Amino acid sequence: MANIKVIIDSRERNPEVISGLEGLNVELEFRTMPVGDYIVSDRICIERKTYSDFAGSIINSRIFDQAERMKESFEKPMLLIEDDGEGFRLSKNAIIGAVMKMYTEYNMQVLFSGSPEESALIISKIAEREQEGKEREPRLVGIKKAYTDYEWQLLILSSMPGVGAKIAKDMLSQFGSIKLVANAGVDELMKVDNIGRKKAHRIYSLLNADAKQNNSYLY
Numbered sequence: 001m002a003n004i005k006v007i008i009d010s011r012e013r014n015p016e017v018i019s020g021l022e023g024l025n026v027e028l029e030f031r032t033m034p035v036g037d038y039i040v041s042d043r044i045c046i047e048r049k050t051y052s053d054f055a056g057s058i059i060n061s062r063i064f065d066q067a068e069r070m071k072e073s074f075e076k077p078m079l080l081i082e083d084d085g086e087g088f089r090l091s092k093n094a095i096i097g098a099v100m101k102m103y104t105e106y107n108m109q110v111l112f113s114g115s116p117e118e119s120a121l122i123i124s125k126i127a128e129r130e131q132e133g134k135e136r137e138p139r140l141v142g143i144k145k146a147y148t149d150y151e152w153q154l155l156i157l158s159s160m161p162g163v164g165a166k167i168a169k170d171m172l173s174q175f176g177s178i179k180l181v182a183n184a185g186v187d188e189l190m191k192v193d194n195i196g197r198k199k200a201h202r203i204y205s206l207l208n209a210d211a212k213q214n215n216s217y218l219y
Contacts, residue, residue: 004127007031007039007138011159012048020120026127031140034155035069036077038123039138041130043075048119050084058090058098060164067106077106080122082113153178160206162199167192182207 005027008018021028036045047066049057057063063079070077079102088095102108113119130136156178157168170192175181181189181203189200 003027004124004131005029005138006123006127007033007140009033009037012037014048014116016116017048017120017123020117021124024120024124026124029138033140035066035073039074039140040123040127041136041138043136044078044126044130045070045074045076046078046080046123046126048080048082050082050086051088052084052086054081054098055089055095056162057164058094060162061166062158062164063098064101064106065158065165067102067108070108071106077108078126079108079110080113080119081110082119083115157181160203162202167194170194 004025006021007029008031010030010032018028033039033045035047037048038046040046047070049063054063057066067077067079099110102110111122113122127138131138150172153172154165154168157163157171158165163171171181171189172178174192175184184204186197186200186204189195189203190197195203
C-alpha cells in the first residue's frame, strides 16, 4: 500500500486505530473536522463509534444529528461500529431500527468491526480502493455548511460525554454562552432539563479540569 492518505479529526485520538493505520503505512493528517472522524476521499467520511458510544448516541439522538450533517457534507457517509466488549446495552430491535434509519434516511452505510485493529484495516482498505488510480484524495472540500457561532457552540457542548444535541441546546438556552456554562456550579447545571447531580458533576469537572496538569502533550 503506497501513498494512501487519511485525514483524521484532531479530537479522534484512539491510539490503537492510529497506530494500526501507521502500521499499514497510511499517511495521516490531523485536522479539526466539523463532521466525522476519518476522511478517506473527497466523497467518503467515516464516523467511528464503539458499541457503547453508539448505544449512548441513540439514547440522546446525537447520532442522527451527526448523520444529517455528514449527509449534507459528503456524498457517501459511513458509520463504523466497533466492538469494545461492552455490548450495546439496548435491545436488538432498537439497534436494528437505528441502523435502518442510518441507511434509509441518511444514506449512511453501516459497517461493523471487531477491534480497533480491524477498524484501522477497514479504514485503510476503503481509502486504498477510493484513491488508487483516481483523483479522490481526502480533502475538506466536502464541507458544504458554514456554521454559525451558535452551531459551533452546540457542537462543542454536545461533544461532551452524556450531553448530546438536546441537552446542549437546553444548556445554551439556560445560560446563553459556553463561558457562562463553564462558570456555572453543579447546582446551577442541575437546573437544566435531564441533567442530574452525577451528570452535572461530570460536566463541571470537564469544564474546570487543569489541562496542563492532566495532559503531558502540553509540555
